Amino acid sequence: MMARQKGIFYLTLFLILGTCTLFFAFECRYLAVQLSPAIPVFAAMLFLFSMATLLRTSFSDPGVIPRALPDEAAFIEMEIEATNGAVPQGQRPPPRIKNFQINNQIVKLKYCYTCKIFRPPRASHCSICDNCVERFDHHCPWVGNCVGKRNYRYFYLFILSLSLLTIYVFAFNIVYVALKSLKIGFLETLKETPGTYPPLAVEVLICFFTLWSVVGLTGFHTFLVALNQTTNEDIKGSWTGKNRVQNPYSHGNIVKNCCEVLCGPLPPSVLDRRGILPLEESGSRPPSTQEASTSLLPQGPAPIDHLSNEMPEDTSTPEEMPPPEPPEPPQEVMEAEK
Ligand SMILES: [Zn+2]
Ligand SMILES: [Zn+2]
Secondary structure, rough: OOOOOOOHHHHHHHHHHHHHHHHHHHHHHHHHHHHHHHHHHHHHHHHHHHHHHHHHHHHHOOOOEEEOOOOHHHHHHHHHHHHHHOOOOOOOOOOOEEEEOOOOOEEEEEEEEEEEEOOOOOEEOOOOOOOOOOOOOOOOOOOOEEOOOOHHHHHHHHHHHHHHHHHHHHHHHHHHHHHHHHHHHHHHHHHHHHOOHHHOOOOOOOHHHHHHHHHHHHHHHHHHHHOOOOOHHHHHHHOOOOOOOOOOOOOOOOOHHHHHHHHOOOOOOOEEEOOOOHHHOHHHHHHHHOOOOOOOOOOOHHHHOOOOOOOOOOOOOOOOHHHHHHOOOOHHHHHHHH
């Protein structure tokens, strides 16, 4: 499951593979002899773990919600028309929202004009993947995929292990220069190792810039995990803004929140990758959704049934595209684009 923009993902792979290859080829050999053979072993473990979690994040289904089939979409459309009644010419149609009361709170499910479904709570439409994603966190170009309900934990483990790997490589590069300098002096170290100096400089530079960005990002996501919040909710201030609504997903306990986000049960993918749509149906849809032959969202309150512990929120992404078909999109969608 990869998004259309893959270039930055290959850059991520290149930077990690390149830096680690240089580290293993030059500094590790020297440090293993001078200090301990455990240094390359631990580095290899961190490297393999971060690569595994990166690939898992990139190539897994983040929790894509299949679009409505034409007859399902027509049924939803009919239901909305029956509820809203006929809208007089020139008037803006009312926003397409379904309200449910769960745990004494009003749950708002917004209609996605692209997928023709009412999104479950916390879901949002990713404009890059062009799909609605469950528990949408953000779209990460560095991993080339959306980060959502089904791959968030792998994404978090990836940035955590990459942070440790970066700190490790950076620290042992400094140890390497220090050890060499003690023996032959700092300037002599640079002069006597012309073959290793340029790679060392490249490694230190990459690690230095990665340190600030990835370690900072890991800190931010640790904060989000502890609060059981998504990046999307944090950006929109869903639980801090004008509504002053407490985050209904939080257990009020950091350990419980971490357990749920990182160790809770993973829902199975609802995409049928081998599903083939009839020609007349597939012709009317973009290629990215032809694989989805089942619809997760029925028309009634059923989405709530399996999300019954989840609560309402505003779920449109800021980058969401305007609905292509209705001539006058409802105000709610217009506001989300600002
Ligand atoms: Zn959608
Ligand atoms: Zn995406």
